[in-house]
Amino acid sequence: MATEVTAADTSPWVVASSRRRIDDSWFRVRQDDLVLPSGHEINGYFVWESPDIATVVPVTPGGRFVLCRQYRHAVGRVMLQFPAGGIGDGESAEDAARRELEEETGYTAGSLEPLGRTAAYPTKLSGWHHLFLARDVVAGGCKADDPHEPTQVLTVTAAEIHQLLDSGQVQVGDSVSAALLALRRLGG
Amino acid sequence: MATEVTAADTSPWVVASSRRRIDDSWFRVRQDDLVLPSGHEINGYFVWESPDIATVVPVTPGGRFVLCRQYRHAVGRVMLQFPAGGIGDGESAEDAARRELEEETGYTAGSLEPLGRTAAYPTKLSGWHHLFLARDVVAGGCKADDPHEPTQVLTVTAAEIHQLLDSGQVQVGDSVSAALLALRRLGG
Numbered sequence: 001m002a003t004e005v006t007a008a009d010t011s012p013w014v015v016a017s018s019r020r021r022i023d024d025s026w027f028r029v030r031q032d033d034l035v036l037p038s039g040h041e042i043n044g045y046f047v048w049e050s051p052d053i054a055t056v057v058p059v060t061p062g063g064r065f066v067l068c069r070q071y072r073h074a075v076g077r078v079m080l081q082f083p084a085g086g087i088g089d090g091e092s093a094e095d096a097a098r099r100e101l102e103e104e105t106g107y108t109a110g111s112l113e114p115l116g117r118t119a120a121y122p123t124k125l126s127g128w129h130h131l132f133l134a135r136d137v138v139a140g141g142c143k144a145d146d147p148h149e150p151t152q153v154l155t156v157t158a159a160e161i162h163q164l165l166d167s168g169q170v171q172v173g174d175s176v177s178a179a180l181l182a183l184r185r186l187g188g
Numbered sequence: 189m190a191t192e193v194t195a196a197d198t199s200p201w202v203v204a205s206s207r208r209r210i211d212d213s214w215f216r217v218r219q220d221d222l223v224l225p226s227g228h229e230i231n232g233y234f235v236w237e238s239p240d241i242a243t244v245v246p247v248t249p250g251g252r253f254v255l256c257r258q259y260r261h262a263v264g265r266v267m268l269q270f271p272a273g274g275i276g277d278g279e280s281a282e283d284a285a286r287r288e289l290e291e292e293t294g295y296t297a298g299s300l301e302p303l304g305r306t307a308a309y310p311t312k313l314s315g316w317h318h319l320f321l322a323r324d325v326v327a328g329g330c331k332a333d334d335p336h337e338p339t340q341v342l343t344v345t346a347a348e349i350h351q352l353l354d355s356g357q358v359q360v361g362d363s364v365s366a367a368l369l370a371l372r373r374l375g376g
């Protein structure tokens with residue numbers, strides 16, 4: 001059983017006041033003045049009200065994994081990752097996963113099963129990543145070719161995805177979590 | 189071998205101009221005007237110049253995993269995670285991992301081995317998470333008791349960490365990646 005080593009009061013912090021710092025549809029930032037359960041105060045704590053994201057690990061009937069290679073501007077690198085994107089207003093995480101898979105890769109999902117959700121940076125970002133495994137994905141859907149997100153699509157075998165993960169060639173956080181959870185689910 | 193399905197130009201984007209939007213030591217944000225290899229332009233692209241983080245999966249000689257439970261304000265939840273924190277100026281990722289482990293839990297690391305690095309949100313955040321496995325950690329170090337980060341410390345068995353991961357009870361992204369990579373390394 002889990003053993004408690006040290007205790008602490010992890011009650012929610014109280015927001016004494018809050019103000020908008022950036023109000024852009026891509027980047028809404030607020031600053032909160034906070035009171036902790038101990039009575040300590042933190043003034044001007046920044047929160048990016050980040051979007052919820054759907055991330056999907058697509059596997060073909062032949063057991064190949066479908067990946068994307070894209071330039072990621074904030075880190076300034078070309079990165080290998082699984083299809084992922086923002087969940088629209090009123091859209092379910094499942095529908096977003098199916099949509100992003102088709103838009104980014106041209107593959108469409110057979111069955112879709114949830115792998116859980118993660119918070120990429122829960123001290124500063126409010127959004128969640130909803131992770132899915134898509135089995136029996138097939139080519140032939142409608143790739144969107146977004147001019148603002150040039151995307152190379154590639155497929156790899158199960159042995160290759162293990163090798164890519166263990167050698168650190170997949171570095172996008174939610175893709176690493178989703179891939180490793182998917183491989184556990186697939187028993188591989 | 190990896191099979192290319194569709195090609196695209198993933199050359200770096202050119203920064204035509206850039207301006208500071210928030211210049212706080214905890215939250216430095218800039219906006220870039222960008223030119224893509226296709227010639228398309230994106231104006232006012234937001235980047236949070238986020239800190240590099242060290243995340244460490246601590247395992248005792250008896251095979252127990254050391255976890256923290258903390259309130260995370262941006263998502264408004266108490267979350268279970270491995271010790272993690274910002275890498276200081278001039279500090280190595282390894283030194284930060286050792287320091288954060290001791291400050292947050294009171295445990296000190298025996299050996300430390302890198303598990304790779306991940307980018308939590310590489311389109312919008314510039315920082316990296318450096319992931320480590322710390323074997324043979326022992327209690328008796330100096331827990332910092334930061335009043336701004338009340339932390340419960342607990343230890344769980346290997347069977348319990350598997351169960352916590354598979355049931356979605358660890359939800360902090362870098363902790364999920366680090367734990368799953370550590371379990372592969374440990375052969376469990």
